[in-house]
Amino acid sequence: MAKKPEIKQYKEHPSVDQRITDTLRENYMPYAMSVIVSRAIPEIDGFKPSHRKLLYTMYKMGLLNGNRTKSANIVGSTMKLNPHGDAAIYETMVRLTRGNEALLTPFVDSKGNFGKVYSRDMAYAAPRYTEAKLDAFCAELFRDIDTDAVDFMDNYDGTMQEPTLLPTTFPNILVSANTGIAVGMASNFCGFNLGEVCRTTIAYIKDPAHDLLSTLPAPDFSTGGELITMKPRCVRFTRPAAARSRCAPGGRITKRRT
Numbered sequence: 429m430a431k432k433p434e435i436k437q438y439k440e441h442p443s444v445d446q447r448i449t450d451t452l453r454e455n456y457m458p459y460a461m462s463v464i465v466s467r468a469i470p471e472i473d474g475f476k477p478s479h480r481k482l483l484y485t486m487y488k489m490g491l492l493n494g495n496r497t498k499s500a501n502i503v504g505s506t507m508k509l510n511p512h513g514d515a516a517i518y519e520t521m522v523r524l525t526r527g528n529e530a531l532l533t534p535f536v537d538s539k540g541n542f543g544k545v546y547s548r549d550m551a552y553a554a555p556r557y558t559e560a561k562l563d564a565f566c567a568e569l570f571r572d573i574d575t576d577a578v579d580f581m582d583n584y585d586g587t588m589q590e591p592t593l594l595p596t597t598f599p600n601i602l603v604s605a606n607t608g609i610a611v612g613m614a615s616n617f618c619g620f621n622l623g624e625v626c627r628t629t630i631a632y633i634k635d636p637a638h639d640l641l642s643t644l645p646a647p648d649f650s651t652g653g654e655l656i657t658m659k660p661r662c663v664r665f666t667r668p669a670a671a672r673s674r675c676a677p678g679g680r681i682t683k684r685r686t
Contacts, residue, residue: 472593
């Protein structure tokens, strides 16, 4: 005769008399800080943790110099660092790909249908159909990472190490467009042209009084757009892809895809 399952007895949690302000301070504030620091707002290297975990996993998989692999392989390996599920990881990777065109300087060299950031009708294909590897310029993200250039920490289950930051050799936080919504705080970074950012950085190192607008006149948008400025001047957008800019009266710039 089978044994009856034992019924678990749960003890009632003792109530605590506490001011609501103290409860918020002790419980909600640590949660808010965790979201701000560890999820929603990019760090100084220009990446959120989800981006950093994905790119580092691809680096460790040998996808910087190797051939492309199925996106499903990348997603599965990234779950060792990111426990938030395969769908969230793949959506993160889609935005970083060249095919999606969300970034001026994509980090992932992609093959297959990754959708388009400017089209609701062009959904990306499932990860079993698409392939990806790191773009060649990602070597600048990982330069000297194996020589104690950055600190490492344990992953969520303590089985492996991951970097707290990526040792980027250029100001990626200015190059990569990024948005984040945290608790009581939000961020929205426009992307700038990589060449202009590097030239401006070098100029500032040489001369702290350097005129910013002379080398970094305005943000650059991967999908085109309009910038309306108070100054009666035209700001020229540059982009490697075939695009043309035209100046409108009053300082309005319209960049159109061709």
